[in-house]
Amino acid sequence: MTYNAIDLFSGCGGMTEGLIRAGFHVIAAVEIDNYAAETYRANHAQHxxxxxxxxxxxxxxxxxxELLNGEPLHLLAGCPPCQGFSSLRKKNKRRSSKxxxxxxxxxxxxxxxxxxxxCIMLENVPGIENYTLFKRVFSQLKKLGYNPQYKVVNVADYGVPQRRKRLVMTGSLLGSITVPDGNSELRTVRDYIGNIESVEETTDPVHRRYPRHSDSVMERIRLTPVNGGSRRDLPDTYTLECHRKEGVGFNDVYGRLRWDDVSSTITGGCLNPSKGRFLHPEENRCITAREAALLQTFRRDYVFPNDIPLTNLALMIGNALPPVFCAAQSSNIRQRLDEVFMADIYDSDKRSEIMKKVKSKNTEPELFVRKLLTKLGYRYRLSTKELDCRPDIVFPSRKKVIFINGCFWHGHNCNRGHLPETNREFWTNKIQHNFERDQRNYEECIKKGWQYLVIWQCDIKISKSESLTKQLINFLQ
Incomplete structure (x- = not known):
């Protein structure tokens, strides 16, 4: 079965890559940065x-x-910008709250x-768990019925050749989803960049992107021992003044990666050896942009723009989520969805019980119509004891009600109402059951002297506001 997903704060596409590898159909993504958006389109427009x-x-x-065409949204994934919560920002005494x-x-x-x-999934740096707004959002998600859980994990435990801690939060209207423990075999720097061609022989322009240094810096690099050497291995005369002060951290700067270990965290400074342990294990240079992307587990042929500043390219790669890690988290959620939607897992009664938890009130179309009614000056209620059925909007003094129906769930004869190609028998029976229930609701209204109006989801658009307004006025007057 195909499951729909949306990627918020997508960056250059690490999360989307992971979602696709896990078998999700990514409908939409949101990204404000021009360079990241350019990269995203280059790799995912064809999808x-x-x-x-x-x-x-x-x-x-x-x-x-509107892009869902009435189909359910199975997973909303996102990674809001995390720099404000990072431990590095705190080390620099910048308050994340600012x-x-x-x-x-x-x-x-x-x-x-x-x-x-x-289902929902959010990823971020561990520091976010102590942030007031995260605690507030976590509490609100509980009230919405998502049963949220979160855990701080290391991506190296999921097959990523990198030491990088992430906070993963998951939630579902179908019951809690536990963040899985990583149990993958350790993958190393050698596994991912050990066989890549030399920068002199490559035809890959991204593999030719790395910084050039002054003679003094190159001398420091040449003196740094191969396979894990650091600035502490250099003669004292090469120690920078800023590193002589007491309590100075950042011991990894100008350090080399180790072939048979994971890399240090690939950050937005990954193409600058003064920002961390980003020197090649044995060659006298920093890692290239392609090597950094590979250590982030992007595909070898993932497209990155070659005409942008090196600092912007490094920032985009370092800010990305590792696709292999995202695929592991997404696959865990897909497994939970399969347990519910695959016909041979639950009997019809159990599935019906679960599906009742899926959104039925305060949907975005309902909120749209309510705002429109308020703007027109009409007062309404959301329920009445006079009817056993549950209309979405009630006008007691007029004895009129409005039903706002999703095209997919209520079997509307429009593009949004078409059934998925997979598991078709299940969906046919499900939608038919909803249709029959709708007919009983309409009959109850008529028998009890109430008038009703059905508004379909496909008619609730900003572009159709004028016609919808006329429809509401004609019904209520």
Whole structure:
């Protein structure tokens, strides 16, 4: 079965790569950075992904929901910018709470609340767990019924040749999803870049991107012992003044990677040896942009723009999520979805019980219509004891109700109402059951002297606001 996913704060596409490897159909992604968006399009336009190259704070969720064509959103994944929570920022005595990007986690929550996916996944640096807004979002997700859980893990335990800690949060309307323990065999620097061609012989322009240094810096590099040497192995005369001070950290700067170990964390400074242990294990140079991308587990043929500044290229690669790690986390969620949606796992009663937990109230289309009614000056309620059925909007004094129906779940005869190609018998029976229930609800309204209006999801668009307004006024007057 095909499961739909959306990637928020996609960067150059590490999360999307992992989702695709896990078998998800990525419908849309959101990214504001021009270079990252260019890279994303170069690698994923052929997959039919719609990329919103915009500030997520300016993006209305209905623009995303329209792309689903009435089908459910199975997974909403995202990694809000994490620099404000990083341990490096704290070491530099910059308070994370002052970084304006920190509040973007609220945009992730907004999309969850309005799109109401079946499952959620958020990844970030470990420091976010102590942040006030993260705690607030975690609490709100509990109230929405997502049963969120999180765990701090090391990507090296999932087959990534890199020492990098991440916080992973998962949640589901189908019950809790535990973040899996990594149990992969250790993958090393040699496994990923040991056989790559030399920079002199390569035809890959990305593999030719690495910094050139002054003679004094090159001398330091040549004197650094191969396969793991560091600045502490150099004669005292080569110790920089800034490193002579008491309590100075950053011992890895100007250090070499080790062939048979994982690399240090690939950061946004990965193409600058003064930013960390980014020297090649034995050649007298920094690792190349391609080698950094491979250590992040991107495909060998992943496209990166070659006409952008080296610092921007390094930042894009270092900020990316390792696809192999994302694939492991996404596969865990897919397994949970299979347990629910594959016909031979649960009997019909159990599946029906689970599906009732999936979003049915306060959907984005319902909120859209409510805002429109408020703007028109109509007062309404969300329930009435006079009807056993549960309409979405009630006007008690007028004895009128409105049903807002999702095209997929209620079997509308439109493009959004088409059934998935896989597991078709299950979906046919499910939608038919919903259709019959709708008919009983409409009959109850008529018998009890109430008038009803059905508004379909495909008619709830900004572009159709004028016609929808006329429809509401005609019904209520």
């Amino acid at each position: 039919g992904v719609t990329l919103f190259e915009t500030d997520i704070r300016q993006l209305e969720s209905n623009r995303i929901s 970084d304006p990007r920190n509040s973007l986690i609220l945009e992730y929550y907004r999309m969850v609340e309005e799109l109401r996916p079946i």
